[in-house]
Amino acid sequence: MSAVIDTHGHAGHDHHHGPAKGLMRWVLTTNHKDIGTMYLWFSFAMFLLGGTMAMVIRAELFQPGLQIVQPEFFNQMTTMHGLIMVFGAVMPAFVGLANWMIPLMIGAPDMALPRMNNFSFWLLPAAFSMMVSTLFMEGGGPNFGWTFYAPLSTTYAPESVTFFIFAVHLMGISSIMGAINVVATILNLRAPGMTLMKMPLFVWTWLITAFLLIAVMPVLAGCVTMMLMDIHFGTSFFSAAGGGDPVLFQHVFWFFGHPEVYIMILPAFGAVSAIIPAFARKPLFGYTSMVYATASIAFLSFIVWAHHMFTVGIPLTGELFFMYATMLIAVPTGVKVFNWASTMWQGSMTFETPMLFSVAFVILFTIGGFSGLMLAIAPADFQYHDTYFVVAHFHYVLVPGAIFGIFASAYYWLPKWTGHMYDETLGKLHFWMSFVGMNMAFFPMHFVGLAGMPRRIPDYNMMFANFNMVSSIGAFMFGATQLLFLFIVIKCIRSGQPAAAKPWDGAEGLEWTVPSPAPYHTFQTPPEVK
């Protein structure tokens, strides 16, 4: 992929298109880079907030007995931690990356729908202020888990559940608008010569993610709307008393929920597929199969939802179908892992921070994949279901998966965003502390889960005490380390070596053809891709 572009020629007559001054620049901006920046900062703030809640959870679980919080507040913490991390930290971070990088990667001047872009961002602070404010309401905030199973979340919910439903609606609308914007940008604004099969994988995975979002976020909206109607308008979708069925809730929720977990991982697949080749100095192995594998994973995600419900009493044939379908996901996922490993094979590797996070991503995500495969085996799942083994599993796919993918992307593209190199020593320190802390926090959870500790409990028997203490220490370490990341980013913005247009010698792609930091307007004349 090569491109001929002309960015400097425009500098003369384009100065009046520069950013507005003051606060209004951020409120009214339609610039994809500004909006991307806001998404990234917002998601980092949410990451710290959700992380603080995780610290409360781990502090309470540090030792058996109730020390710091009471069970009802503990339940609010686990619920809010989940909701904030999923909808506030991971998803907006990926949208932020998409905003910044997709136009730069496909040679577009901006996103296709810039005003909608602004709106979809500003919905998020509104949604999350409302959701977090429920914690201060009488009766407390959502305490029914991030999966909010009925009837605990309807008939038995605290009053604040209505605010929770409204907040979910707002973030759903925001995600859907973001996804439509991404699809429109990718399908319509590619530079001449940028055919679909020439697109960087990050663009591909985001295109597929956007379709997943468009398909399932409305189902979530429908799900919470039914809850709202059950609570306030006397319907009985999920209440057995009126002829409804609480299990129906789980089917509707997981029809959204399973694709949702891929929404949180596919963009990271794409980012890592850009970073590993850059630092192995060797082209990505099996580009085409990567695209097809991503599409297969997305397709399969629609027919496996009931594997979250193996214990609700599904007939044998249903159980077998969902078990086989779920096991099948291991095939395309395996192809991806093998492709990444082959990309590294016989490369000329260096291990800067983005590469460290990417390699850890591949290895630790694969461990999460293995435990996922174990969970897919229905009879064994009867023992794993709703224990800490599940908690270990999804934290292995989400922390070193989604979060490490985001860190890798941030370090990889920080020079492009800020025009400065980040501090490599601190970056490596951030990686190693995160790596050790994360494994120490989540690996022992496999053990306590297998030994029989259910999830979402504030207190436990002494037989689980040792590993819980280790977990908590690891979690505190991981949590504290993220403040270092904040410091690294601020330092990188304010000082640091000036970055070249292409600071990584093995990197490929249009984004490296514009200067660092990327000018406020780029690719106003589309580049020619050969």
Next chain:
Amino acid sequence: MNESLSTRRLVIRLSLVVVAMFGFGFALVPIYDVMCQAFGINGKTAGAYEAGEQGVDASRQVRVQFLATNAADMVWEFRPMADEVAVHPGDSTQMVFVAHNPTDRPMTAQAIPSVAPSKAAAYFHKTECFCFTQQVLQPGERIEMPVRFIVDRDLPADVRHLTLAYTLFDITASKPPVAQVGQ
């Protein structure tokens, strides 16, 4: 201009998908009900069964067990007259449940049936059941409520017993009972 036009078309199409998927969320409700009744998921039974001509299979006997459970805030006394009966597939059998409202206010209740094992649910037909309607009981009133059922001749051979469980819910708050004249 061509390009912005196609963007508009694309956005309209994607928005239609969004609306359709929102509708699909609600469509899952009837789809699920159909699936449940077809495969007996969740032990759900169908509504009133039109009794067709089904010969009695006297060579086979199936134990039918009755359970009566109150939802947590339900104070009625609620129980079957017998714990279980043995029936021949195809034969029509009646069982009576007793309900009693011990409170000093009229109350409305709804009984929800469920059958275990769930794969037998599709073969359990109720021709008459108190669960088809809501029950209104005056203070202190006691009634006997019949259920008449047929176990299908096609019940899988490995099912030798099945359980018919009712859960009784207090729905007075959502369906206030009609005051009885002359009480």
Next chain:
Amino acid sequence: MMRHPRVWMSLLLCLAFSSAHASWTVNMAPGATEVSRSVFDLHMTIFWICVVIGVVVFGAMFWSMLVHRRSTGQQPAHFHESTTVEILWTVVPLVILVLMAIPATKTLIEIYDNSESELDIQVTGYQWKWHYKYLGQDVEFFSNLTTPQDQINNLAVKGEHYLLEVDEPLVVPVGTKVRFLITAADVIHSWWVPALAVKKDAIPGFINESWTRIDEPGIYRGQCTELCGKDHGFMPVVVEAKSKVDFATWLAERKQLAATEKELTSKEWTLDELMARGEKAYNTACAACHQPTGEGLPPMFPALKGSAIATGAAAGHIGIVVNGKPGTAMAAFGKQLSEVDLAAIITYERNAWGNKVGDMVTPKDILEFKKAQE
């Protein structure tokens, strides 16, 4: 020089034995039934397959990371596709998956067996306790957590079965197929005993089925595994497997006990007797919400200390305990507790924590109240 290792050793030991019953268990236990052993074997099989795949894939990656680095002067190769290997690593995992699916399917079919059972037990989940009913036997009871609040609040030393102990365990005979009919009265719960490999959701309005056949007498402990509200972590499952003879004795005793309980109703009670019994019963049935101090957890769970109901007319107090309060978390205890316990609890609530009504509600009062409702 010798001091430091010793300090470290003792520190480590401290950590290891900081609590008397701590353990470093890392794996599932094979359990006590044929099914649980099949599940355990399946778990281990899949685990070892994953380990082998992991060693191969990670081994290749680590080798590559050690050897194929720029610092070793490695020049990057240029290959970037090969249809042959792509097909190979699609087909080989597929074959491995089929090999995994065979034993998994076998075990699942074993679990879904619905042959005739010898004992049927209805298991009902409540917020936050389990109710067991031996079908056709006239024996039923609630199973409540017995761990004292002081242990939970770290005011007393925690016992070995902290949070995994109940007043009335579910008693079953060994070598007998026992069928569980599982449901719930309020929200969704899930009944899990790891040693039996039985985990089934208890869903309000619907009935679920599961079964077990335990080999050896013993006590098997588990917990509720579906988030069911505040005290989700405080509703353990305890199953006691007895020999067939012992089970028959136990069952006869239970039936006798139910009769004795009826007799107690007609006994003449003193205030002190009722208070003593009431305190015990209160702490099992009421303290989770209204707290041992009677101060409750407002606004969800109101205080009883100084409350208008607990210090007002006895009839109103009896009414709310027996019939519950619709639309709130206050359940109807009329059927959940015996007349004696109801009377004792109400008496206790009226005369504890500075509530000084001074009157006494007897089991007879409760019976009369219930009769008046008929």
